[in-house]
Amino acid sequence: MSCTYSSASVLSSPDTPPGLDKKRHTRYWLRCLRTHLPSAYIPNDSNRMTLAFFTISALDLLSSLVPNTTPEERAAYIDWIYSCQIPSGGFRASPSHDLSAVKDGSAQWDPANVPATYFALATLLILGDDLNRVRRKETLKWLRCMQRDDGSFGETLVNGKIEGGMDTRFGYCATCVRYILRGKREGPDPTSEEQDTDVDALVECLRKAETYDGGMSEMPFHEAHAGFTYCAIAALHFIDRFPWPIRSQPSEGQRAFNKMPLRKEGIVSTTSSEQQGGIKTRGLTSPDLTIHWLASRLTATISSEDEEDTYADETDTPETCHDAHSFVHTANFPTSMGETSEKSRPTSHFALDWVGFNGRCNKVADTCYAFWVGAGLTLMNASRVIHPTPVRRYLLEQTAHIVGGFGKLPGDPPDVYHSYLGLAALSLLETAAQAAHESPREGRDKPVEERELKALDACMCVSIEAKSRLYAIWQRWGVHDGKDWDGGG
Amino acid sequence: MSDYSDADSNADSFEPRLTSGEPTPEPQPTRVDNAIADATIERLKVALKTVCQENAQAKEIVSRILLGTLPGSNGSLKRKRYETCAHCEEEYSVEENEKGDCVYHPGRLAVQYGCLSRVSLMSSIGRKRIDVGSDTWADHDDEVHGDPETLMDEPGFMEGFMWDCCRRNGREEEDASGSDPTWADLTPLPTDEGSSTHPLAQIAYSPDYEETMSYLRALMAANELSPRALELTEDLIDMNPAHYTVWLYRSKILFALESDLYEELEWLNETALAHQKNYQIWHHRNLIIDKLGSCEGEAEFVGRMLERDAKNYHVWSYRQWLVRRFNLWEAGELEFTEKMLKEDVRNNSAWNHRWFVVNGKVAAMGVGDPKIRAREIRVAEEAIKKVAQNQSPWNYLRGIVKRCGLPLAELKGIAEQYASLEHPHSVRSSFALDLLAEILAEEEGGKEQAGRALDLLATRYDPVRKNYWAYRKSQLGMGELKQAVNVIA
CATH class of the missing domain: 1.50.10.20 (Glycosyltransferase)
Structure with missing residues (x-):
């Protein structure tokens, strides 16, 4: 885990997440709107x-x-x-x-x-x-x-x-x-x-x-x-x-819908399933496992340096390990190299200032997955499984660029894809943070002027x-x- | 590619052979020599092609003469060595052409660097520039006579322009463009932004791209299926591989012309290496390999791609397609996943591929077969032994149990091996602890212990996900996390 303190211009204290520099991001997007995008596009x-x-x-x-x-x-x-x-x-x-x-x-x-x-x-x-x-x-x-x-x-x-x-x-x-x-x-x-x-x-x-x-x-x-x-x-x-809302205590009948087996091809037609009392196949066979998978995408591995060297070193260290952010006790060392490596390290987990999301298991975090995962969890009615502050800090202090917009990884130049999904993710985090204090409906209805960004519809990805x-x-x-x-x- | 593997090392030795060494007596011309001397260029081209087709050694010699290495490509990328400038009508070597030789050629090379396209079209089109030294402009007044840029095609002003490739006078335009019969009949069709005064997402197109696109559009509008169209699609794909119809157009031309599909594969190899994130390339490759009906050499190529990025999604997806299409289930795939996991036990793509190889065949029992199940559990356990803090094998174990409809408690033994609540200070894997929490929650009277496991995850072993562990605990009806501070932001 490399600390990139130098790349973050202003560091906020852990309790007060940084603000979004709306002027700077607006300037970035107005440039995209009014001038030609560079040839790299x-x-x-x-x-x-x-x-x-x-x-x-x-x-x-x-x-x-x-x-x-x-x-x-x-x-x-x-x-x-x-x-x-x-x-x-x-x-x-x-x-x-x-x-x-x-x-x-x-x-x-x-x-x-x-x-x-x-x-x-x-x-x-x-x-x-x-x-x-x-x-x-x-x-x-x-x-x-x-x-x-x-x-x-x-x-x-x-x-x-x-x-x-x-x-x-x-x-x-x-x-x-x-x-x-x-x-x-x-x-x-x-x-x-x-x-x-x-x-x-x-x-x-x-x-x-x-x-x-x-x-x-x-x-x-x-x-x-x-x-x-x-x-x-x-x-x-x-x-x-x-599937029926996971937290709304579904009835036995609703549970049965959620767990209905896959329709055998050609055996049950649309119309006959409609005739059986309007029962329709619903998506996702195991919503709890899907939430588990989405929550597992949170990672403190946020720069490409962090993901190097998963080879050859079989002990568990923050450098080699993508998902643990604590020091896990090693009972015995398979190699002497591993033992030396382990003993040279500090013994308590590092501060979780920045937490991002990866797109697949054992990969480095990337700005866009803050949206893909965050919006997925929002649609699963489970946005509360994310602690918004470290993700917000990851976006604003690590991948936001000095000229506005967001890059894919810390230090990367901004591009319109990551810049948009970075903003979309921040809007969802804002809604989630509000929901943690208030009821979800109040969070969504909060007046525009009190929000940094307009509230995003997680499904259509527009305001x-x-x-x-x-x-x-x-x-x-x-x-x-x-x-x-x-x-x- | 392999045909030309040693062309680089011999490339330099070819020309000196012509110019240095002991003078040898002039041989008497044979009848064949005389025939060559008298034959037309077209006849000679056909003859040379035939020789190459019938004799591999001859093909190699011809390759050495006619193919050069692209600058900066480490000798891996080949292109034609000689090009003819349509304006000065002189042949030049793309390897030796330097700045100053001809203003036009180096400009092309700068663009060609790193991509693989031929420049035949490009080198046939020059650009007219204002010749500031020309007498035409001596008494010219922009206000009265108009902006010189707008007079480029006016017959009376030809003398005032010159071609930037060969510095010849603009008057010679007719000769110049007429000299390349390949493109003379085609009227380019530039991109039109519609009638809108404010087009969105405009890109600063390079002159090459604009020109290539305008010719391609003209060809597509005419639905021309010709060798020159095939060649032009290469140029465009190199610049814009995400073009969603150029690939379809290209495959239509290929099949219509009954082109050599092995040559196509050679080109695709280079293109795939240059554009690793593009998926159209792989779809096109599917088409070609499917048509060829042989996957010879494909495993090697996929291996080369994975050397560059062992988790490239498109490459793994393509490998699955190969296995299904050519029934390679038993042809070393399992061993391949073992090799990849030996290199990086955290490569989740390799774990997923293993899951596919074991379970993906239609009607396969997969891990439903007790023998196979035992083997796969053993593989995962060995991997965990090597690196306990690795999500992939833990997910793999869960997957096995789920697919077989077995209770999760089947995994209690291994979970406790790495995470025991009796020794909360020596937990060796957060994933084991997570699994244990889930198993305990399903046990009668196990909720309290499950809650303890979740507390440990949130506060010590996996605080990145503390909100998720709180969510899991609330699902158990256990209330707030213990020891956790600010569980919800």
Whole structure:
């Protein structure tokens, strides 16, 4: 464990966590908004809608969007997003992919993209657009074509084939698009009469990607990963198939739902399971184990120096050990090297000033996992398993950069991905810290001016304020009967 | 790659052979020599290709002559040694070209450094610059005659510009661009930001990227499946490997042209090493290997990738695919995981792979077979013996018990071996203590002891997670943690 005191400009005392330098972060994001991103972003040219989302949403969380942009500018941003819409539904991820200007151009190479569609719709909501120009019916139709027989979603549809990985990232983005356009209710959409996606198949697919240690992976038998775990949990929320709240003392019947075995393929169809008294397969076979896995991602191993040398030294020291932050007694030493190593060290655990999250077992912490894990725990109704202060200090004193924004590891230059997820994580920590003192509802409802950052919706990863604009839009579309609504605090 | 393995060491010895050494008597020209002298370039190219295909030794010689090493690549990256500048129409060696020789070529090389692309397109397009020494501008008044930059294509002003590659006069443009028939017929299609006055997430594109993208877009719009298109996809992928349709376009061209897939693999190897975090590369590799129907050499390549990063998620996922696709369950996979765990017993990716190898085959009993179960428990116990404070084998043990539907109490023996409540000062693994707490909580009358174990975790052995241990204790109905200060922030 190396102490990087020198890299932290101002150290706060353990009891008073540092404040967020909102001006500095606002400056960073305004630079991203107003000037060209540096050439180092060329490898992300095909993800410009994602970069746009990070920029606009970060400024929104900082309450800096409206004060620093004119209505005309925001209208122009909205126009740009719509210029990426594909007439047959969905959005492309970058103007670089736009071939629509070519007469008889080969449209197959300019397909709509599932993550881009989520990011476009979310950014439109943040900018206060009414989604009037969204090709809703076409997008719902296209979304159904993006689902494979096994329940998973792909990224693009090219030449009639669903392309892209099978992992939960696309399932997450697809369920969010579905949620924004038609809420949680299952079955054909009453206004457009478009058929629904196969919700049961997606639940099965997500359950199969649970791992032996309680996390979730990209595909069955792949390694548990915090990003995929978050995506799966959030997707289950969007389709209203999350297990019953863990702390609400579920009834015997609800317990049975949670533990229902996987549906055998082809034996129980959606309709017959509906007919059996509306029982639906719910996600996550072992919520307690999933919380255990998520809580295990907390680590004091926060710089790459910390993770070096797990080789050859078989004794347990903070340098070699990623998850213990205390000195564990060693009964006997397998080697003399180990004994020397052990005896040369201090005998009490070091201060836990900074605690981060890793994405997989025995890996170093990384800024973005403070969001993926923190939001996963929030959605599991278990954010209290994190002690917010050391995580906050890790973000603000270790990975926040002097020019604003956040890097991946301490000392790394900022990038828009880690900078956005760093802010998103801080917003959730703020909510959790408030909830520890007050009731969760009060924490969420706290007036904006008393909060550092706007409260984040852990599921959609936008401010609760932006998400709550959906309510009026749903009413206008006639897809909302008042019972589905869970947003808006 | 392996074809050219010794090309570096011999590369230097080739040219001196032409210029130094004892003068030898001029041999009499044979009939073949005369035929070569009279043949067309096209005919000679075909002949040389045939020789290379039929004779490995000949191929090696040709490689030595025509392939050079990229600067800074430690000799591992190969590219064409000779290029022709379209403007000065002179051949140059990319290895010997230095600043000052030609303004254009070194600029290319700077960009080419570290990537693998060919420069055929690039070297065929020069840039026109204002020739400040030209008489054209002597009496030029910007206010009256216009900004010189805007006059580049005006017939009357050609003399005022020069090509930056060969310093020839701008008047010679027609000849220059017409000299490379490869691209002459194609009108580039630049990226268009739509009608929006404020595009989001604009990137400072390099001139190379802009140019390559505009040609690629023109080719994709025409859905051209040609060798030049194939070559251009390489250039673009090197700069933007996350482009979500260029890979699909490339595979379509490859299969349409019935290209040599082994050559494709060689290129992919280099590209994968250059872009380790990209997942499209692996999907493309799946396609190629699947089509080839052989996984020869793949294990070695995966091994090379894991040498660079032993926990690379894409590489492990790909290895799982190989095992399934080519039925390699019994072909040394278990031994491979043993080797990887011997190198780093904390490599959770290797533990996960072992779980997959043992349990992942369709209809496999896996750890359900008592013999296999005993073996796997032994492996985990040995690993714990080596390093007790390592989460991976503890999770592995839990996984075995869970999959077999056995009670967690099966693991009480080993948990107590490393964490006994009778000796609270000599706990050797926080993971053992965690496991013990869970086992005790399920025992009749064990709650109090479980609470003690959780107190120990929170205050001494794993304080990073103190809030989680408090949460676990509250689930037992045990109230607050003992000895813990500020349990909830």
